[in-house]
Amino acid sequence: MLALGAMVYFTVGNAVGQITHNDVGYTIISDTEATVDFEVSKDRDVTVQCMIHVLDNSYAVVGARVITIGPHEGSEPGDRSEYYRTELRTESRGVTGVVDSCWDIE
Template sequence: MTESSTTEAAASGDTGTSPGVESRYGAPKRRISAKSQRWMILGALLLALAAMIYFTVGNAIGQITHTDVGYTIVSDTEAEVDFQVTKDFDATVQCMVHVLDNSYAVVGADIVTLGPQDGSNPEDRSQYYSTDVRTESRGVTGVVDSCWDAD
């Protein structure tokens, strides 16, 4: 060590041994208090709950669902298909109804248009419908293939 570096080391409080941990790595980080950790966990849980509610309610509104209820094979050229559709009250929906034979081939099809409906309770969004479908040959089942928003 030269004389000037010795004076600088003495002035800075360094004795010339090894540099201190603080000068090498910086000041130690402060720990988060237990109270702050609890508030952060509570905030994260509330945020997750709010997101779950938002996505659950958001997916239920405006969603169109359909369920097959039953069918009646009236004759070799006709079948009746009963189904349930859940939609918004003011929505106009179209559903594709198929009649299938024993090899799952489509022997009859019909597009049913379902207009706006009255109601105010969420349970009123679901309505039962029935449609007659003309067929090319005798069917063995009737199903709703899909429903979509016609607006």
């Protein structure tokens, strides 16, 4: 039991202050529009920005958008993560949508 408690302590302790992101999915709506679904994990009181890209079949960026994610509610360690969806305009038809990076703006 002590080992489990130590594991939880170090896992949660190491997560504090970190910003992570995961691609969840995307939808190519048309030649000029796409949506990207993603997950961001951060401290609840932190505001971050994330750069979202839509790429074409040669991995060139055909759409980009910076999303601002403000503080959110929660009190449990699992409350650090939330899911988001954003729409992007594109210059030409994309084939995938990804989160390029996220950073703290405060």
